[in-house]
Amino acid sequence: MRHTLHRLRRDDGMSTVEYTLGTLAACAFAVILYKVITSPMVQDGLTAVLRKAMNTAF
Template identity: 50%
Template sequence: MLFRTKPAGRHAAPPRPRWWRRWLRPVITADDGMSTAEYAIGTIAAAAFAALLYSVVTGDSVLAALTGLIQQALTASF
């Protein structure tokens, strides 16, 4: 059967009201204030990542590795 027919009689579904779409759509899709919260969480995450990266880079092992790498690059013969 290519086309479905709607049931008739007492088993027929009542027609959907159209007003609920206009009323419900702004309620569901409203995101007032979301950008402020997203910026705040993003800023906190970036600051935490920067603090973690700073602590890793200024550590003794990373500083020694970078110093060794630079010394090796400067003393390389061509």
């Protein structure tokens, strides 16, 4: 029983498959974020916000 509990608690870190899936998920998220940021609608919105901020009197 003690040996089984010790074996279940052991954490040897991530395996190669887990690293691969994590890297793939991070890359997919980066691509989606890039597509959103470079879309014309978001670009227009960011430009409008920056113009408004630059024209605001302090």
